[in-house]
Amino acid sequence: MNLTLMHCVEKKLSEDQMIDSARLAILENPENASKNSNEVENLEMAIEVSKKWSNGRTLRVRFMGGLPFVHEKVKQYANQWSQFANIKFSFGNDPDAEIRISFKQDGHWSYIGTDNLSIPKNEATMNFEGFNESTRESEFSRVVMHEFGHCIGISHEQSSPAANIPWDVKAVYKYYEDRGWSKPVVDHNVLAKHPAEGFAFTPHDPQSIMQYPVPNELTIGNYEIGWNTKLSDTDKRFIGQMYPLGRRSPQSDDAAYLKPDVAAAAMNSDSHSSHLDTH
Structure with missing residues:
Protein backbone atom coordinates (compact mmCIF):
# COMPACT_ATOMS: atom_id res chain seq x y z
CA MET A 1 0.00 0.00 0.00
CA ASN A 2 1.29 3.47 -0.90
CA LEU A 3 -0.83 6.28 0.52
CA THR A 4 -0.42 9.98 -0.21
CA LEU A 5 1.74 11.87 2.28
CA MET A 6 2.26 15.61 1.96
CA HIS A 7 4.67 16.18 4.84
CA CYS A 8 7.80 18.22 4.32
CA VAL A 9 11.09 16.46 3.69
CA GLU A 10 14.02 18.35 5.18
CA LYS A 11 16.63 18.10 2.44
CA LYS A 12 20.10 16.84 3.26
CA LEU A 13 23.31 17.54 1.42
CA SER A 14 25.52 14.72 0.26
CA GLU A 15 28.75 14.25 2.19
CA ASP A 16 30.64 15.66 -0.81
CA GLN A 17 28.63 18.88 -0.56
CA MET A 18 28.79 19.31 3.20
CA LEU A 27 31.74 33.22 4.64
CA GLU A 28 28.09 34.24 4.79
CA ASN A 29 28.08 34.63 8.58
CA PRO A 30 31.24 34.08 10.66
CA GLU A 31 29.00 33.32 13.66
CA ASN A 32 28.30 29.97 11.98
CA ALA A 33 31.84 28.76 12.66
CA SER A 34 32.46 26.01 15.17
CA LYS A 35 33.66 27.22 18.54
CA ASN A 36 36.77 25.08 17.96
CA SER A 37 37.87 26.42 14.56
CA ASN A 38 37.02 28.81 11.71
CA GLU A 39 38.45 26.33 9.21
CA VAL A 40 36.59 23.36 7.72
CA GLU A 41 38.96 20.60 6.74
CA ASN A 42 36.84 17.47 6.99
CA LEU A 43 33.30 16.15 7.36
CA GLU A 44 33.44 16.06 11.17
CA MET A 45 34.28 19.76 11.25
CA ALA A 46 31.59 20.56 8.68
CA ILE A 47 28.89 18.96 10.83
CA GLU A 48 29.64 21.43 13.64
CA VAL A 49 29.00 24.50 11.45
CA SER A 50 25.69 26.38 11.79
CA LYS A 51 23.55 27.52 8.84
CA LYS A 52 22.30 30.99 9.79
CA TRP A 53 22.18 33.85 7.28
CA SER A 54 23.69 37.22 8.14
CA ASN A 55 21.34 39.36 10.19
CA GLY A 56 19.58 41.89 7.99
CA ARG A 57 19.95 39.70 4.90
CA THR A 58 17.70 40.07 1.86
CA LEU A 59 17.32 36.70 0.16
CA ARG A 60 16.47 36.72 -3.53
CA VAL A 61 13.72 34.28 -4.52
CA ARG A 62 13.05 33.07 -8.05
CA LYS A 75 4.90 35.78 -1.22
CA GLN A 76 2.05 36.49 1.19
CA TYR A 77 2.94 33.73 3.63
CA ALA A 78 6.72 33.78 3.24
CA ASN A 79 6.76 37.45 4.21
CA GLN A 80 5.08 36.69 7.53
CA TRP A 81 8.49 35.62 8.86
CA SER A 82 9.86 39.10 8.05
CA GLN A 83 7.34 40.71 10.42
CA PHE A 84 9.24 39.18 13.34
CA ALA A 85 12.81 38.81 12.04
CA ASN A 86 15.49 40.93 10.42
CA ILE A 87 15.50 38.95 7.21
CA LYS A 88 13.66 39.78 4.00
CA PHE A 89 12.75 38.20 0.67
CA SER A 90 13.05 39.86 -2.73
CA PHE A 91 10.94 37.99 -5.30
CA GLY A 92 11.97 38.32 -8.93
CA ASN A 93 13.75 36.56 -11.77
CA ASP A 94 17.36 37.03 -10.69
CA PRO A 95 19.46 34.15 -12.13
CA ASP A 96 21.63 34.28 -8.99
CA ASN A 116 20.98 26.74 -0.18
CA LEU A 117 24.23 28.41 -1.28
CA SER A 118 25.81 25.11 -2.31
CA ILE A 119 23.02 24.07 -4.71
CA PRO A 120 23.74 24.77 -8.42
CA LYS A 121 21.89 27.78 -9.78
CA ASN A 122 19.90 25.71 -12.29
CA GLU A 123 18.39 23.53 -9.54
CA ALA A 124 15.52 24.20 -7.17
CA THR A 125 16.18 24.70 -3.47
CA MET A 126 12.50 24.44 -2.49
CA ASN A 127 9.49 22.63 -3.93
CA PHE A 128 5.72 22.88 -3.59
CA GLU A 129 3.96 19.97 -5.28
CA GLY A 130 0.44 20.48 -6.55
CA PHE A 131 -0.11 24.13 -5.61
CA ASN A 132 -2.82 25.64 -7.84
CA GLU A 133 -5.88 27.89 -7.72
CA SER A 134 -7.86 25.17 -5.90
CA THR A 135 -5.36 24.76 -3.04
CA ARG A 136 -6.91 25.52 0.35
CA GLU A 137 -5.80 28.69 2.13
CA SER A 138 -4.79 26.66 5.18
CA GLU A 139 -2.55 24.53 2.98
CA PHE A 140 -0.80 27.59 1.55
CA SER A 141 -0.19 29.02 5.02
CA ARG A 142 0.91 25.72 6.59
CA VAL A 143 3.28 24.64 3.84
CA VAL A 144 4.77 27.96 2.73
CA MET A 145 5.62 29.20 6.22
CA HIS A 146 7.05 25.79 7.12
CA SER A 155 14.82 22.57 11.59
CA HIS A 156 11.78 20.42 12.34
CA GLU A 157 10.36 20.99 15.80
CA GLN A 158 10.01 17.25 16.47
CA SER A 159 13.82 17.08 16.03
CA SER A 160 14.40 19.55 18.87
CA PRO A 161 16.60 18.26 21.71
CA ALA A 162 13.74 19.30 24.00
CA ALA A 163 11.10 17.18 22.22
CA ASN A 164 9.88 14.16 24.18
CA ILE A 165 7.16 12.81 21.94
CA PRO A 166 6.21 9.29 23.13
CA TRP A 167 6.59 7.68 19.72
CA ASP A 168 5.46 4.13 19.08
CA VAL A 169 8.49 3.53 16.86
CA LYS A 170 7.20 0.37 15.19
CA ALA A 171 3.92 2.09 14.31
CA VAL A 172 5.80 5.16 13.02
CA TYR A 173 7.90 3.10 10.60
CA LYS A 174 4.82 1.24 9.35
CA TYR A 175 2.79 4.44 8.88
CA TYR A 176 5.47 6.18 6.83
CA GLU A 177 6.51 3.03 4.95
CA ASP A 178 2.91 2.72 3.71
CA ARG A 179 3.30 6.27 2.38
CA GLY A 180 6.53 5.65 0.51
CA TRP A 181 9.19 6.73 3.02
CA SER A 182 12.26 4.63 3.71
CA LYS A 183 13.53 4.03 7.24
CA PRO A 184 16.44 6.54 6.86
CA VAL A 185 14.00 9.24 5.68
CA VAL A 186 11.74 8.53 8.68
CA ASP A 187 14.70 8.64 11.04
CA HIS A 188 15.94 11.96 9.65
CA ASN A 189 12.58 13.74 9.44
CA VAL A 190 10.56 12.21 12.28
CA LEU A 191 12.43 10.30 14.97
CA ALA A 192 15.98 11.65 15.19
CA LYS A 193 16.72 14.56 17.55
CA HIS A 194 19.52 17.10 17.29
CA PRO A 195 22.18 17.02 20.02
CA ALA A 196 21.70 19.80 22.55
CA GLU A 197 25.29 21.02 22.42
CA GLY A 198 25.79 23.85 19.95
CA PHE A 199 22.13 23.81 18.82
CA ALA A 200 19.79 26.75 19.49
CA PHE A 201 16.36 25.57 20.64
CA THR A 202 13.40 26.41 22.84
CA PRO A 203 11.28 24.15 25.04
CA ASP A 233 4.19 32.79 19.71
CA THR A 234 7.36 30.78 20.29
CA ASP A 235 8.14 30.75 16.55
CA LYS A 236 7.90 34.54 16.53
CA ARG A 237 10.12 34.98 19.59
CA PHE A 238 12.69 32.46 18.43
CA ILE A 239 13.12 33.89 14.92
CA GLY A 240 13.29 37.39 16.42
CA GLN A 241 16.20 36.26 18.59
CA MET A 242 17.86 34.49 15.67
CA TYR A 243 17.60 37.58 13.43
CA PRO A 244 17.05 40.58 15.76
CA LEU A 245 15.08 43.45 14.29
CA GLY A 246 16.77 46.84 14.28
CA ARG A 247 20.27 45.40 14.22
CA ARG A 248 22.40 44.51 11.22
CA SER A 249 25.49 42.36 11.40
CA PRO A 250 28.68 43.63 9.73
CA GLN A 251 28.30 40.74 7.26
CA SER A 252 24.76 41.62 6.09
CA ASP A 253 24.31 43.04 2.60
CA ASP A 254 22.70 46.42 1.95
CA ALA A 255 21.55 45.25 -1.48
CA ALA A 256 19.92 41.93 -2.27
CA TYR A 257 23.18 40.45 -3.51
CA LEU A 258 25.76 37.99 -2.29
CA LYS A 259 29.00 39.44 -1.03
CA PRO A 260 31.72 38.92 -3.68
CA ASP A 261 33.66 36.34 -1.66
CA VAL A 262 30.55 34.25 -1.00
CA ALA A 263 29.40 34.54 -4.62
CA ALA A 264 32.79 33.43 -5.94
CA ALA A 265 32.93 30.49 -3.55
CA ALA A 266 29.37 29.45 -4.44
CA MET A 267 30.21 29.51 -8.15
CA ASN A 268 33.31 27.40 -7.55
CA SER A 269 31.29 24.83 -5.60
CA ASP A 270 28.72 24.28 -8.38
CA SER A 271 30.95 21.96 -10.39
CA HIS A 272 30.84 19.28 -7.73
CA SER A 273 27.56 20.00 -5.93
CA SER A 274 25.06 18.69 -8.43
CA HIS A 275 23.75 15.62 -6.63
CA LEU A 276 20.95 15.87 -4.08
CA ASP A 277 20.57 13.44 -1.20
CA THR A 278 17.04 12.16 -1.60
CA HIS A 279 17.71 8.81 0.12
Missing part, protein backbone atom coordinates in the same frame (compact mmCIF):
# COMPACT_ATOMS: atom_id res chain seq x y z
CA ILE A 19 32.36 20.62 3.48
CA ASP A 20 31.85 23.23 0.74
CA SER A 21 28.52 24.20 2.27
CA ALA A 22 30.10 24.69 5.69
CA ARG A 23 32.77 26.96 4.22
CA LEU A 24 30.10 29.00 2.44
CA ALA A 25 28.13 29.25 5.69
CA ILE A 26 31.11 30.78 7.49
CA PHE A 63 10.07 30.99 -9.19
CA MET A 64 10.90 28.16 -11.58
CA GLY A 65 7.42 27.89 -13.08
CA GLY A 66 4.08 27.95 -11.32
CA LEU A 67 0.95 30.08 -11.62
CA PRO A 68 0.92 33.84 -10.88
CA PHE A 69 -1.89 33.25 -8.36
CA VAL A 70 0.27 30.74 -6.52
CA HIS A 71 3.29 33.07 -6.63
CA GLU A 72 1.27 35.72 -4.79
CA LYS A 73 0.21 33.21 -2.12
CA VAL A 74 3.82 32.15 -1.60
CA ALA A 97 18.72 34.00 -6.55
CA GLU A 98 19.65 32.14 -3.37
CA ILE A 99 16.17 30.54 -3.13
CA ARG A 100 14.66 28.89 -6.21
CA ILE A 101 11.17 27.43 -6.07
CA SER A 102 9.90 24.57 -8.22
CA PHE A 103 6.36 23.20 -8.44
CA LYS A 104 7.14 20.15 -10.58
CA GLN A 105 8.99 17.78 -8.27
CA ASP A 106 7.53 15.39 -5.73
CA GLY A 107 6.50 16.62 -2.30
CA HIS A 108 7.11 19.73 -0.24
CA TRP A 109 10.74 20.30 0.73
CA SER A 110 13.51 22.82 1.27
CA TYR A 111 17.20 23.00 2.09
CA ILE A 112 18.17 24.46 5.44
CA GLY A 113 19.56 27.98 5.76
CA THR A 114 22.92 28.56 4.08
CA ASP A 115 22.90 25.02 2.64
CA GLU A 147 9.33 25.60 4.08
CA PHE A 148 10.47 29.21 4.39
CA GLY A 149 11.23 28.46 8.04
CA HIS A 150 13.65 25.84 6.76
CA CYS A 151 15.23 28.17 4.21
CA ILE A 152 16.04 30.73 6.92
CA GLY A 153 17.68 28.07 9.05
CA ILE A 154 15.07 26.35 11.25
CA HIS A 204 9.36 21.87 22.69
CA ASP A 205 6.52 23.81 21.06
CA PRO A 206 3.63 21.60 19.84
CA GLN A 207 2.06 24.67 18.16
CA SER A 208 5.16 25.50 16.08
CA ILE A 209 4.72 25.82 12.32
CA MET A 210 7.80 23.59 12.10
CA GLN A 211 6.12 20.70 13.98
CA TYR A 212 4.75 17.69 12.08
CA PRO A 213 1.25 16.51 12.96
CA VAL A 214 1.42 13.54 15.31
CA PRO A 215 -1.52 11.11 14.98
CA ASN A 216 -2.56 9.45 18.22
CA GLU A 217 -2.01 5.99 16.74
CA LEU A 218 1.71 6.74 16.35
CA THR A 219 2.28 7.39 20.04
CA ILE A 220 2.20 5.47 23.29
CA GLY A 221 -0.64 6.62 25.51
CA ASN A 222 -2.99 9.47 24.61
CA TYR A 223 -0.77 11.97 22.80
CA GLU A 224 -1.36 13.76 19.52
CA ILE A 225 -0.59 17.02 17.69
CA GLY A 226 -2.78 18.43 14.95
CA TRP A 227 -1.92 20.39 11.81
CA ASN A 228 -0.39 23.79 12.59
CA THR A 229 -1.19 26.51 10.04
CA LYS A 230 0.27 29.69 11.56
CA LEU A 231 3.36 30.92 13.37
CA SER A 232 3.19 30.21 17.09
